[in-house]
Amino acid sequence: MTDRRSTPANARVALTGFASADQREVTPERVSISRPVADLRRDSGQRDRQLLMGEAFDVLERHAGRAFGISARDAYVGYIEEGDLGLPVVPTHTIGVRASHLYPEPDLKSEALLSVSFGTRLVIVDERHKFMETDTGLFVPKSHLRLVAKPFSDPVTIAQLFFGTPYLWGGNSAFGIDCSGLVQAGLLACGEGCPGDSDLQESLGGAATGAMERGDLMFWKGHVAWVVDAGTILHANAHHMAVAYEPMDKAIARIEAQGGGPVTARRRL
Structure with a gap:
């Protein structure tokens, strides 16, 4: 089964090399985001993620006021309002x-x-x-x-900048962010590639063994958190409706008690 988030095709067009008999092959048109924050949406209109001003987007189709294409930062596929797009730039x-x-x-x-x-x-x-x-x-x-040529070195320090930021499903900015957005913000700022959603991020690094260390990632079904130290996590979460610090043991117990299940993975980058 194909994953719509990583499949550069819709019912009408597809990136060259991905087309079926019913789709037209196209070469992407590079543009950039011209608004402070732009929603990257599904065909149905639901927000999946967000892109920020100056980020690159590769358009495969312009149709009915929306542009279908690929986020250059992580290859996430979706739709953006044409009014949120501008000419390509090379940010400094x-x-x-x-x-x-x-x-x-x-x-x-x-x-x-x-x-x-x-x-x-x-x-x-x-x-x-x-x-x-x-x-x-x-x-x-x-x-x-x-x-741009001087990335940061510690993704957790970057994530800590967002402390208190309101929780927003699919958010990727200081105006609203979710758990996977917080992880991606930290890693991208340090020059490290990172998928946009928590289930995809679970493939990052390797299995964490022994005591948890700063910079490790803890995963639940549909959720991810940064490990700040051996006893503390930092995560954007709906319980606090914000980016918050939480004692690790307390968070594990709370999430399971509230129906989020147990920790599914611990990864070391």
Whole structure:
């Protein structure tokens, strides 16, 4: 049975090499996300994941106001509103703090026009004292930026930036995030590939043996958490409706008591 999340085809078109007799083979068109956050949806309209400004998306079809294609960061397949797409860019910097703002002038007293999340990718064209100018003519605080070419080193530290962020099913931003989004944010920021959903992430690394270590991943059916230390996890969860720290033993007991089942895997990256 094919997995729609990784199958670059719908009823009408397919990526070259994946087409059946009823589908038209197409070569992808590279674009980028032009809005702060864009929902990546199923054909039915339900949100699966989100993409951030500056991330690349490969369009296979434009139809009825939506673009069907592939997220370049993890090959996740879905639909995005055409209005959320722009010309392809080659980002130079990324937002390296939990969130920031884009301003019309290099002045903190000017009225911010956009709020952007950690992981937003920008093209910087000029430097203005404490601000950097983007290719859209907007300005971002210099201290909030990090070079794309200089990834972070500790994915758990990145996940900790999201502490208190509201839980959002399918969320991938500082405005709302879910358990697998939190794992992916940490790993992508460190230059490590990572699938978008927890069941796919369960194949990462190898089996964790012995005492749990910082950076290990704990899995339940449909859920994943970062291990912060031998007795603490950090996860985006519906119980707290936020990214929260929780004692490991307490979380294991609570999740099982609430019907989430036992831990299914422990992985070391």
